[in-house]
Amino acid sequence: MDCRKRGTALAAAGMSGVLLLSACAGENGMLDGRDGGGDLRDVSIALIAWEEAIAVTHMWEAILEEKGYNVEVTDVDVAPAFEGVADGELDLYLDMWLPVTHHEYMEAHRGSIESLGSWYDNATLTLTVPEYMEDVQSIDDLPGHADDLDGTIVGIEPDAGLTQVTRDQAMPGYLLEEDFELRTSSGSMMMTELDEAVSAQEPIVVTLWRPHPAYAQYELRDLEDPQGAMGGSEGLHSIGRAGFEEDYPELTEWIRNWTMNDEELASLQALTVGSGVTDPAEGARQWLAQNPLFLDRTLMDDAEGLEF
Numbered sequence: 001m002d003c004r005k006r007g008t009a010l011a012a013a014g015m016s017g018v019l020l021l022s023a024c025a026g027e028n029g030m031l032d033g034r035d036g037g038g039d040l041r042d043v044s045i046a047l048i049a050w051e052e053a054i055a056v057t058h059m060w061e062a063i064l065e066e067k068g069y070n071v072e073v074t075d076v077d078v079a080p081a082f083e084g085v086a087d088g089e090l091d092l093y094l095d096m097w098l099p100v101t102h103h104e105y106m107e108a109h110r111g112s113i114e115s116l117g118s119w120y121d122n123a124t125l126t127l128t129v130p131e132y133m134e135d136v137q138s139i140d141d142l143p144g145h146a147d148d149l150d151g152t153i154v155g156i157e158p159d160a161g162l163t164q165v166t167r168d169q170a171m172p173g174y175l176l177e178e179d180f181e182l183r184t185s186s187g188s189m190m191m192t193e194l195d196e197a198v199s200a201q202e203p204i205v206v207t208l209w210r211p212h213p214a215y216a217q218y219e220l221r222d223l224e225d226p227q228g229a230m231g232g233s234e235g236l237h238s239i240g241r242a243g244f245e246e247d248y249p250e251l252t253e254w255i256r257n258w259t260m261n262d263e264e265l266a267s268l269q270a271l272t273v274g275s276g277v278t279d280p281a282e283g284a285r286q287w288l289a290q291n292p293l294f295l296d297r298t299l300m301d302d303a304e305g306l307e308f
Contacts (some may be wrong), residue, residue, distance in 0.1 A: 038307075039248045043074040046081040046093040050187060052236065052265065053095035055272040056119075058284035060094065063299070064251070066306045078105070079273045086112035088241045096239050099121060100231035101161030110170035114244045118212075118235035119258045120265060124222075125230045127153065127164050127170065128208040130198050131219040138224035140175045142205065154193050154206045158184040161260050165230055166207050173229040182207075183233045194218070211262070251300070258298050263292070 005261035024116055043064065061071045074090060077176055082102075086109035096102045098118075101277045106113075129136050136145055153176075155163050171177050179199075191214065198202035198218050208214060208222070238255050247250040260268070271283035289308040290297060296303050 013181075037249045039069075039161045040127060041068065042070045042072070043248065043251070044089075044091045046076050046084055047073050048076060048078055048095060050095060050147050050209075051213055051269055051273040052120075052123075054280055055265070055269045055284070056094050056260075058272055058280045059288065060308060062281065062285045062288055063254075063295070063306075066308070067302070069251075077157060078102075078161070082106075082109050082113070085109070085239055085241050088243075090241065091244060092238065093112060094119075094238045096237040097161060097234045098237055100165060100234055101125060103161075104164070105161075112242055114240045114242060116240055116244070116252060116255045117258075118237045119255075120260050121233065121234040121260060122210070122236040123236050124210045124232070125165055125234070126208050126210065126222040127166065127225075127230065128220050128222050129203070129205050130201075131201055132201060133220050133221070136205070136223065137221070138226065139170060139176075139229070140226065141223070142174065142176060142242040143179050145203065148203045149180075149205055151180050152181045152205075153180050153188050154204060155182050155184040155221055156187045156190050156207055162207050162209055165308055169231075170225075170229040173227050201268075211265050211269060213274050214236055216266070216270065254299055254302070257300065260294075264294060267291075 006163070045057055045060065047053055057073060061073055064071050074084070076084060076090075079089070081093050082105040085093050086235075096106065098106065127139055127142075133145075136142065142149070143206070153166065153171075155166065157163060163182070167182050171180065171182065190208075194204060194206050194214065195218075198203075205223075214220060238258075240252070257296045268284070271277065271287045272280040277283055285308040290308075292303070297304060299306075
């Protein structure tokens with residue numbers, strides 16, 4: 001626990017400011033847990049179980065551990081991820097979608113979080129069917145196939161931005177509410193249903209997003225969206241708690257430098273969340289070993305000597 005969080009606990013216990021200062025200061029007056037007065041060495045990262053989030057969170061966990069940080073990854077849902085960062089219980093979240101998917105969460109917590117920049121700029125939200133559903137090319141086509149699809153759009157978590165966009169924009173925009181129910185569960189349950197439907201060559205429509213390893217696993221078609229109800233391309237951003245840049249100046253610089261292209265992200269996902277992967281942390285380390293130029297570009301002079 002860093003001094004800021006430690007201070008909250010001590011204050012709640014009624015301990016004096018002198019005791020708090022002695023608990024948090026080292027012999028040179030520097031805060032415990034800092035490296036030469038630089039970054040705090042403990043960092044907690046929120047993780048929502050979305051494929052790209054799993055991939056990049058484990059990637060950064062591996063990088064930071066090699067750089068001497070103590071990393072704690074906390075599995076949370078969407079709303080608790082933003083709330084945890086906003087109230088300072090979590091330091092970092094790496095998978096905020098803007099301008100559409102997470103707009104409401106960003107607005108709700110704008111004064112309590114720090115934006116650390118965008119690392120990927122080609123993300124999209126989609127309604128998607130298997131390629132063998134040849135008569136369904138557009139969201140406009142769905143009402144004519146409601147019976148085949150059992151009146152169901154298979155979704156993910158109820159509080160996900162993708163769920164909100166589908167429910168509040170796409171379904172009313174394309175008059176789907178009379179014939180369809182958006183059935184929410186989780187990303188993993190959606191993938192299970194997609195896998196079962198494709199294996200049996202049965203019709204299904206799911207809420208999906210790019211980047212996602214499902215596109216490498218199955219032959220899928222993103223439905224045309226002539227109204228633009230699902231939004232355009234989005235950027236994937238990182239956010240930190242209030243005071244993050246001050247407490248982690250070096251890490252902040254690395255994250256601001258961080259970018260990934262389609263090929264890099266797809267290859268990272270293949271090793272961390274692809275079919276048959278059992279250890280995403282080990283997959284992330286393998287990817288980093290294969291991509292030294294990424295490390296040089298992201299960490300600049302600080303990549304020397306890292307071994308994965």
